[in-house]
Each structure stands twice: as C-alpha cells, then as structure tokens.
Amino acid sequence: MKKLINGAEDVLAESLVGLAAAHPELRVDHANRIVYRAEPKPHGTVAILSGGGSGHEPLHAGYVGFGMLDAAVCGEIFTSPTPDQIALATKTVDTGAGVLHLVKNYTGDVMNFDMATELAGGIAVATVIIADDVAVEDSTYTAGRRGTGVTVLLEKIVGAAAEQGRDLAELAALARRVAGSGRSMGMALTSATLPASGKPNFDLGDAEIEVGVGIHGEPGRRRVPLGSAREIAAMLVEPILADYTFGGEPAVVMLNGMGATPLIELYVMFGEVSALLEKAGVRVARSLVGNYITSLDMAGCSVTVLRADDELLGLWDAPVSTPALRWGV
Amino acid sequence: MKKLINGAEDVLAESLVGLAAAHPELRVDHANRIVYRAEPKPHGTVAILSGGGSGHEPLHAGYVGFGMLDAAVCGEIFTSPTPDQIALATKTVDTGAGVLHLVKNYTGDVMNFDMATELAGGIAVATVIIADDVAVEDSTYTAGRRGTGVTVLLEKIVGAAAEQGRDLAELAALARRVAGSGRSMGMALTSATLPASGKPNFDLGDAEIEVGVGIHGEPGRRRVPLGSAREIAAMLVEPILADYTFGGEPAVVMLNGMGATPLIELYVMFGEVSALLEKAGVRVARSLVGNYITSLDMAGCSVTVLRADDELLGLWDAPVSTPALRWGV
Numbered sequence: 001m002k003k004l005i006n007g008a009e010d011v012l013a014e015s016l017v018g019l020a021a022a023h024p025e026l027r028v029d030h031a032n033r034i035v036y037r038a039e040p041k042p043h044g045t046v047a048i049l050s051g052g053g054s055g056h057e058p059l060h061a062g063y064v065g066f067g068m069l070d071a072a073v074c075g076e077i078f079t080s081p082t083p084d085q086i087a088l089a090t091k092t093v094d095t096g097a098g099v100l101h102l103v104k105n106y107t108g109d110v111m112n113f114d115m116a117t118e119l120a121g122g123i124a125v126a127t128v129i130i131a132d133d134v135a136v137e138d139s140t141y142t143a144g145r146r147g148t149g150v151t152v153l154l155e156k157i158v159g160a161a162a163e164q165g166r167d168l169a170e171l172a173a174l175a176r177r178v179a180g181s182g183r184s185m186g187m188a189l190t191s192a193t194l195p196a197s198g199k200p201n202f203d204l205g206d207a208e209i210e211v212g213v214g215i216h217g218e219p220g221r222r223r224v225p226l227g228s229a230r231e232i233a234a235m236l237v238e239p240i241l242a243d244y245t246f247g248g249e250p251a252v253v254m255l256n257g258m259g260a261t262p263l264i265e266l267y268v269m270f271g272e273v274s275a276l277l278e279k280a281g282v283r284v285a286r287s288l289v290g291n292y293i294t295s296l297d298m299a300g301c302s303v304t305v306l307r308a309d310d311e312l313l314g315l316w317d318a319p320v321s322t323p324a325l326r327w328g329v
Numbered sequence: 330m331k332k333l334i335n336g337a338e339d340v341l342a343e344s345l346v347g348l349a350a351a352h353p354e355l356r357v358d359h360a361n362r363i364v365y366r367a368e369p370k371p372h373g374t375v376a377i378l379s380g381g382g383s384g385h386e387p388l389h390a391g392y393v394g395f396g397m398l399d400a401a402v403c404g405e406i407f408t409s410p411t412p413d414q415i416a417l418a419t420k421t422v423d424t425g426a427g428v429l430h431l432v433k434n435y436t437g438d439v440m441n442f443d444m445a446t447e448l449a450g451g452i453a454v455a456t457v458i459i460a461d462d463v464a465v466e467d468s469t470y471t472a473g474r475r476g477t478g479v480t481v482l483l484e485k486i487v488g489a490a491a492e493q494g495r496d497l498a499e500l501a502a503l504a505r506r507v508a509g510s511g512r513s514m515g516m517a518l519t520s521a522t523l524p525a526s527g528k529p530n531f532d533l534g535d536a537e538i539e540v541g542v543g544i545h546g547e548p549g550r551r552r553v554p555l556g557s558a559r560e561i562a563a564m565l566v567e568p569i570l571a572d573y574t575f576g577g578e579p580a581v582v583m584l585n586g587m588g589a590t591p592l593i594e595l596y597v598m599f600g601e602v603s604a605l606l607e608k609a610g611v612r613v614a615r616s617l618v619g620n621y622i623t624s625l626d627m628a629g630c631s632v633t634v635l636r637a638d639d640e641l642l643g644l645w646d647a648p649v650s651t652p653a654l655r656w657g658v
Contacts, residue, residue, distance in 0.1 A: 002518040002535075004594040004630060006557045014558070015593045018600030022584075022616045057592035077593075189331040206331075228335045229343070255351075260589035262625050263386035264344045264406075265333040271347030287351045289652075291620070296591050297628070301333060323618075327655050 001198040003297075008195035012054045012076055019061060023323050026064055033074040033081070034089045035061040041070060046168050047093035048159050050102040050151070051086060052109050053078045055192070056215055058324035059152065059293045065322035066329060068159035070099075077194060077296070078216050080108030086116030090123055098124030098168035100175060102155060104147030105131035126172035130154060132184045132304070134243045135212030135220045146214050149254050149304030150182035152292045153316075156325060160318035178312065183240045186302030187220070187232060188213040188258065192295045211235050215258075215295045229265075233272035236303040241280050246307045250285030252316055253277065254304040259294035261301055266290065273303050286316055292324065330527040332626075337524035341383045341405055348390060352652050355393055362403040362410070363418045364390040370399060375497050376422035377488050379431040379480070380415060381438050382407045384521070385544055387653035388480065388622045394651035395658060397488035399428075406523060406625070407545050409437030415445030419452055427453030427497035429504060431484060433476030434460035455501035459483060461513045461633070463572045464541030464549045475543050478583050478633030479511035481621045482645075485654060489647035507641065512569045515631030516549070516561060517542040517587065521624045540564050544587075544624045558594075562601035565632040570609050575636045579614030581645060582606065583633040588623035590630055595619065602632050615645055621653065 005011050012033065019035065020028040027038045041047060050060045051073030060072035070093040075081035090099050099120075103113045110129060117125045130147035133139075139146050158175045166174070188210040191200035201217040204210055209232070212220025224235075255270040257263070270289045277284055285308060293302070308316070319328030334340050341362065348364065349357040356367045370376060379389045380402030389401035399422040404410035419428050428449075432442045439458060446454040459476035462468075468475050487504045495503070517539040520529035530546040533539055538561070541549025553564075584599040586592070599618045606613055614637060622631070637645070648657030 004558050015596040018596035021603040022618045259591040262588040267344040267347035274350040289351045
C-alpha cells in the first residue's frame with residue numbers, strides 16, 4: 001500500500017488538521033470530527049446538515065460554507081458517523097428554525113441520523129434520504145438504492161434555498177423534489193485500497209471493469225472487459241435514461257471521478273456522455289467535471305443527471321463559497 | 330493499461346471536445362488545439378498566453394478565462410506545442426497591446442515559444458520563463474531547473490494584473506518577480522502511464538518513492554523507502570527552505586496532487602507541510618490543496634511556496650473565472 005499518510009488510524013483526524021489549516025473560513029471540532037462554518041448563519045435560518053463515512057472527499061466537509069452546508073459530520077473511512085456526533089452537530093447548527101438532514105441511503109447512515117434526531121430532543125429536524133444510484137435495487141450496505149452523486153447537486157441547490165430564508169417544510173419539499181429528479185451510475189477501473197487493511201477492497205482483473213460499482217466498492221450490475229470511453233459512457237447513460245424521463249428539460253450533469261482518474265480522461269468521458277444525452281433529447285444546461293464524490297484511490301467515474309427547471313438552475317447559479325465548489329463570492 | 334479513453338492517439342482531441350461541452354464560456358479551436366476565452370479582452374489590453382504539453386490538466390486550458398489566461402496552446406501529451414500553434418494563438422489574442430508568454434522551462438517549450446515570437450511578426454511579445462523546481466539543476470528535458478507549480482500561481486496573479494490594464498513591460502516585470510519568488514518540489518509514489526506506450530514511464534519499486542520527480546516522470550534527487558506523510562513533507566519542504574529565504578512575508582502555498590492521489594491524503598500532507606512552514610517562520614496566508622498541475626495518473630504530490638506581499642495577495646484574491654480556479658465571479 002502506497003499512501004501519503006502517517007498511521008492508518010490517523011488518516012481522518014490528520015486530514016481534518018490539514019483542512020482546518022487550508023480553510024480558516026471553516027471551524028473544525030477535532031474531538032468530535034465535525035466541520036462547521038466559522039461564521040454561523042443568522043438566527044432564525046434553517047441549517048443544512050449532512051455527513052457520512054469519510055473517503056469520499058471532497059464530500060461532505062468540502063461542501064461546508066456559504067450557500068451549501070452548515071456542517072458536515074465525518075465518520076471514519078467508509079463508516080457512518082455516530083448518533084452522538086450527528087446530534088451534537090444538529091444542536092450546534094440549529095438557530096431556532098430547525099435543521100434539515102441530507103442523508104445518503106446507507107443502512108448505518110439512515111439509522112444513525114434517525115437516532116440523532118431523537119437525541120437532539122426538541123429541535124425540529126426534517127430528513128431527506130438520497131437514493132439515486134440506478135445500478136442495483138438493494139446493495140451491500142443498503143435496503144433500496146444507494147445514495148451517490150445527486151448528493152452533491154442537492155447540497156448545492158438546497159443550500160442556496162436555505163440562504164434565502166425558506167422554512168424547514170419548504171426546504172424539505174425542495175430537497176425531496178431534487179432527490180427524486182436525479183439519477184446516477186458509476187463504474188470502476190480499479191478497486192480502492194483502505195488504509196486500515198492495506199489491500200484492495202475487491203478484486204478486479206487487469207482487463208475488466210465493474211459496471212454499476214458503489215462508492216465503497218460494492219458490486220455493481222456486471223463485470224465486463226475494459227471497453228472504450230464511448231462504450232463505457234453508453235453503459236452508464238443508458239440505465240439512467242431507462243430509469244427516468246428527463247424530457248426536454250434542462251439538466252445539470254456531473255461527470256465525477258472516483259479519486260484516481262486524471263482530469264484529461266474525465267473530459268474525454270464528458271464529451272461522450274454529453275453527446276449521448278443531447279442525442280436523447282436531454283439538454284445539458286450546467287455541468288461539473290472532476291472529483292466530487294470519490295472512493296479513496298479508486299480509478300473510474302460516475303455520471304449524474306438531474307432534471308432541472310428555472311428555479312433549480314437559479315439556485316444552482318446562486319453564490320457558493322466552500323472548499324470544493326465556489327463561485328459568485 | 331486501464332484508461333477511460335478511445336484511441337491512444339485521440340486523447341487530447343477528445344478531451345478538448347469534452348472541455349468545450351462543459352465550458353461554453355471557452356472557445357476551442359479544435360483543428361489547432363488552442364483554447365480561448367469565448368469573450369476576448371477589450372481592445373488595448375495585454376493578453377496572457379501559456380501552453381505546453383498535455384497530461385498536466387487542469388494546466389493550462391483549465392486556467393483560461395477572466396482574470397487568468399487569454400488562451401492556452403495544447404501540445405500532445407508530454408510534448409511541446411508547435412511554433413505554428415503558438416504563433417497563431419499569439420496573433421489571435423493580441424488586441425494591440427502585446428502578448429505575454431508564460432513558459433515553463435523545458436527545452437522544447439522555450440524553443441518553440443521563441444520561434445513563435447518570430448513567426449508572429451510585428452506583435453509585441455514579452456516572455457517569462459518559469460524555473461521553480463528546486464529538485465535538480467538540469468534535467469531530462471531542461472537546461473536549468475524545471476518549471477512546475479509556480480506556473481499556476483503566476484498565471485493567476487499576472488492574469489489579475491492584466492485585467493487592470495497594466496502595460497506589457499509592467500506585466501513582464503511582475504511575472505519575473507513572481508517567478509523568482511516561488512519554489513517547488515515534488516515526489517512520486519507511482520509512475521504515470523502514457524496512453525501511447527501503455528506502460529509506466531519509469532519503474533519504481535513497491536516500497537520506494539522518487540523524491541524530486543518531474544511532472545513528466547523525470548528522475549529526481551533520490552529514491553528512498555516509502556516513509557510517513559510527516560517524513561515526506563520534510564523531504565519536500567526542507568529543500569525549498571534551503572533554496573530561498575521566505576522571511577516573515579505572507580506566502581501562498583500549494584499542495585498539489587499529481588493526478589491519482591485522493592484528496593484525503595493531500596489534506597494530510599497539507600497539515601504536515603503547513604506545520605513545517607509555520608515552524609520555519611513562513612506565514613501561510615493563502616493556500617490551494619488539490620490537483621492543479623498533474624502528471625496523468627501519477628500518484629504523489631508537490632509543494633509550492635510563493636513569497637507574497639500585499640500587492641500579490643490583492644492580485645491573488647481578485648476575481649477569477651476559469652474551469653479550475655473560480656471565485657468572486
């Protein structure tokens with residue numbers, strides 16, 4: 001295992017030290033592994049909270065800041081944060097208007113956010129589950145579909161709406177609409193290697209790929225021989241289009257790298273993916289190309305397509321200032 | 330070789346198709362592999378041009394846009410762009426006030442930018458060479474030091490100054506000052522694999538690293554056994570501090586990933602690097618952590634430190650809108 005780390009057990013804690021050093025606009029609670037905005041929202045504004053296992057950086061801590069999350073709760077690598085952590089973050093970010101929990105659909109995450117809501121006592125909490133991965137209906141760590149790329153787009157859009165002062169019920173309804181309007185599908189060229197084990201977390205032949213892989217290396221739909229970028233783009237786009245009608249609406253499209261795939265390849269893939277989408281009548285109105293929801297050092301990519309409208313595009317374009325997404329500020 | 334590509338010979342051309350699809354604010358001349366801003370600068374403003382071999386994305390095309398480059402000339406992977414390409418870009422971006430060429434110190438790049446200046450005829454061109462890599466004095470493709478990470482910071486700072494309407498001589502002097510005030514040093518955990526050869530471009534044992542590696546896999550100072558993040562940080566920071574006096578001035582620090590290293594590791598490294606710098610009296614005033622000047626799918630990182638002052642920090646903070654660096658717009 002070749003990694004830029006000290007001890008395997010210190011990776012999360014030490015990455016948060018680096019995050020804090022690089023981003024004075026964040027406040028890191030190192031004891032509890034929670035990342036907050038240094039300047040909290042005004043009193044009476046709904047707070048947006050997310051979190052999950054680490055190893056998917058920049059998700060979630062890289063999306064804390066104006067126009068996006070109020071805090072991110074960091075679990076150990078590929079491990080859900082604890083109810084105590086989430087409850088503490090919930091209490092800390094609440095300004096009196098309630099807290100919206102954005103939760104990727106993994107059994108541990110869903111359960112622990114649920115328990116945290118109880119632990120947080122009198123605070124008004126609404127929860128929206130993200131389950132956008134069309135690859136499989138149930139998976140290693142989920143009942144139902146896995147939550148993946150739509151999370152990034154959802155955090156951006158709902159975060160912008162929260163800055164406008166919308167109330168908790170409105171924000172939860174918006175979040176459910178966005179979560180329901182997006183689909184994702186990923187693939188792996190290689191497995192990730194977990195620092196704690198030092199070994200690839202699944203085996204993949206030298207000339208095969210895993211189509212429909214999860215962000216923890218969960219099995220996908222099938223293993224096939226390595227194909228061209230064009231063939232792989234079709235394997236990702238077709239199941240997305242088969243699962244949901246995007247119609248002629250404008251779409252926000254993300255071509256996401258899994259962590260170890262160079263940007264030049266991601267742009268090759270985006271060229272293929274956007275051509276397939278346009279051919280199918282989906283209008284690519286906004287896009288992201290890069291590493292946004294990763295799986296440590298896995299090579300591969302995922303495609304996310306979100307059906308949008310003028311309201312969602314307006315929220316997408318609104319100012320945001322986080323380590324990983326920043327514009328207009 | 331496991332890559333998300335079609336043919337090995339099509340990688341650059343097809344990545345530019347994807348870049349154009351993702352960024353309508355850019356105009357891509359596909360025949361000549363030049364990336365321009367879709368909206369050129371006002372008449373009478375100095376244009377900033379850079380370029381070089383591909384495989385280092387987002388460098389350089391990802392830095393085209395308001396507040397940074399006017400155009401980037403893309404050579405084939407790890408290959409200098411041709412004099413004709415560079416001359417055409419020079420003529421196209423000139424608005425009558427001249428063009429500043431920012432050139433990384435590689436023999437082919439320096440020669441071809443030089444020939445392009447002659448080919449561009451009556452256009453006023455000033456050239457600034459970047460040679461910031463402290464690892465070695467001469468290298469595989471260079472007489473003198475290699476140009477690496479300072480390029481990113483230089484393009485940002487000089488690009489901001491150009492938007493203010495400064496003239497060519499002033500911008501060239503500023504660029505020389507910045508190029509002289511920054512130092513870099515990199516390391517590799519693994520080699521990159523070139524699409525055309527399908528093989529690693531150098532061999533590295535399972536438990537060794539190359540300290541002082543170049544962005545084309547050029548040999549560094551030495552090979553040593555894989556150490557901890559803390560040890561590796563010292564191997565990168567010490568030669569930088571030994572080479573230049575940063576004094577108590579504020580510094581812009583970049584912790585750059587070589588392409589295949591996950592962000593969580595880059596943040597671990599940034600924690601170590603920033604602690605070493607602060608201990609040495611260097612004040613980390615601004616930072617970048619991520620993949621900014623890469624070497625295809627090489628795993629590893631580099632450190633860049635730039636001595637700044639109020640003027641340079643002001644130019645750093647000025648609005649920028651490019652695919653890879655964006656704020657304030």
